[in-house]
Amino acid sequence: MNNPTYITNIAQVPQLSASEKESLTTVTDRFAFRTNSYYQSLIDWTDPDDPIRRIIVPNVGELANWGTLDASNEGCYTVAPGIEHKYPSTALLLVTDICGGYCRFCFRKRLFMDDNEEVPKDIGPGIKYIREHAEISNVLLTGGDPLTLSTRRLSEVLKQLTAIDHVRVVRIGTKMLALNPLRVINDATLPEMVRQFSAGICIYVMAHFNHPRELTPEAIEALRLMRSAGAVIVNQTPLIHGVNDDPAVLSELLDTLSFIGVAPYYVFQCRPTLGNEIYSVPIEQGYGIVTLAQSRCSGLAKRCRFVMSHDTGKVEVVGRSHEMVFMRYHQAVHSRDIGRMLVLKSNPEARWLDDYGEIAVGRDQGPTHKIGAMPPCNGDAAQSASSSVR
Ligand code: SF4
Numbered sequence: 001m002n003n004p005t006y007i008t009n010i011a012q013v014p015q016l017s018a019s020e021k022e023s024l025t026t027v028t029d030r031f032a033f034r035t036n037s038y039y040q041s042l043i044d045w046t047d048p049d050d051p052i053r054r055i056i057v058p059n060v061g062e063l064a065n066w067g068t069l070d071a072s073n074e075g076c077y078t079v080a081p082g083i084e085h086k087y088p089s090t091a092l093l094l095v096t097d098i099c100g101g102y103c104r105f106c107f108r109k110r111l112f113m114d115d116n117e118e119v120p121k122d123i124g125p126g127i128k129y130i131r132e133h134a135e136i137s138n139v140l141l142t143g144g145d146p147l148t149l150s151t152r153r154l155s156e157v158l159k160q161l162t163a164i165d166h167v168r169v170v171r172i173g174t175k176m177l178a179l180n181p182l183r184v185i186n187d188a189t190l191p192e193m194v195r196q197f198s199a200g201i202c203i204y205v206m207a208h209f210n211h212p213r214e215l216t217p218e219a220i221e222a223l224r225l226m227r228s229a230g231a232v233i234v235n236q237t238p239l240i241h242g243v244n245d246d247p248a249v250l251s252e253l254l255d256t257l258s259f260i261g262v263a264p265y266y267v268f269q270c271r272p273t274l275g276n277e278i279y280s281v282p283i284e285q286g287y288g289i290v291t292l293a294q295s296r297c298s299g300l301a302k303r304c305r306f307v308m309s310h311d312t313g314k315v316e317v318v319g320r321s322h323e324m325v326f327m328r329y330h331q332a333v334h335s336r337d338i339g340r341m342l343v344l345k346s347n348p349e350a351r352w353l354d355d356y357g358e359i360a361v362g363r364d365q366g367p368t369h370k371i372g373a374m375p376p377c378n379g380d381a382a383q384s385a386s387s388s389v390r
Helices: 018-028 051-056 124-132 151-162 189-198 217-228 247-259 283-295 380-386
Strands: 078-080 083-087 090-094 138-142 169-174 202-207 232-239 263-269 305-310 313-320 324-332 341-345 358-361
Touching (some): 083 124, 124 151, 138 151, 151 169, 151 189, 189 202, 217 232, 232 247, 247 263, 247 283, 305 324
Parallel strands (some): 090 138, 138 169, 169 202, 202 232, 232 263, 263 305
Antiparallel strands (some): 078 083, 083 090, 313 324, 324 341, 341 358
């Protein structure tokens, strides 16, 4: 199969009517649009609620004034141009602001806006920062999608990272295997590059499949090629209304991933990013969906955690009773919070941790306090950053 062609103008989507194109232009004037002929071919255009369509085709509901552009406060953890350091062992290197298509619910949609300059052309300062911070053992290449870079460019990035002794893992955060698996199938030098660098470090592909219909024969072949080359592949997906917020769909996704050797890693609560209200599922409803989906899966398929990438850390939703919701810090900006349990009064409308007014009980059974009083930023990683680079 030939490489797909890219479409960035909604008027060039032949399956949409003239009036749909006109109304959706008001959305694409605000939030960037990008898709490709391969991914478009997965859509059932006779179904207005088709889940693949919902992932990639704009929706006027995005114009609702809900959420913020940087819902996880990434700007606060940006320690040098293009590099974020929130948790001590892991740094994020933003290597591009292009993707194989722009998911409508993306939490980094700000990067695709004309006036955004968060992704630098030169990753030199980011590499320097990583080199100077021996606590960083994991580097996540992200953006944007690193697999939109040429293999030669990606190879240069990996060469610089593998020259740093304390970097043991490079993660490649990518939805390309879903959006355009031909990127892997039609470029033999890409798996070869993975094979070459896997001799020195561990390369993880952090895949992003949201719906079982994305797991086409082409996608499965691309996954096989990357795995055969030595990459470890895991999957993370946000829980998206109208895409995978159905236990039957989610369990099929998790099970199928496990059948083809991909470990389900995280199911994310959709971040309250500007324009994302129509894609978000209330947390407690989401917990029910994830739990029911997991109950239908094999042990290997149900390994994923349901988490929220909050400003203060990665918070896992671990249980609920009639009146309470139980969460636990899986990762935290302040290391003292790792493992901390939160017992919250149920709020069926809550879509983010901040929507819960009070923590009923903290790990230490200490005094009740407001979520908003929990200090973001200036955590362990940020403190060590401010003492050196900044
Ligand atoms: S591929 Fe990832 S970074 Fe790109 S638009 Fe989709 S969610 Fe955002």
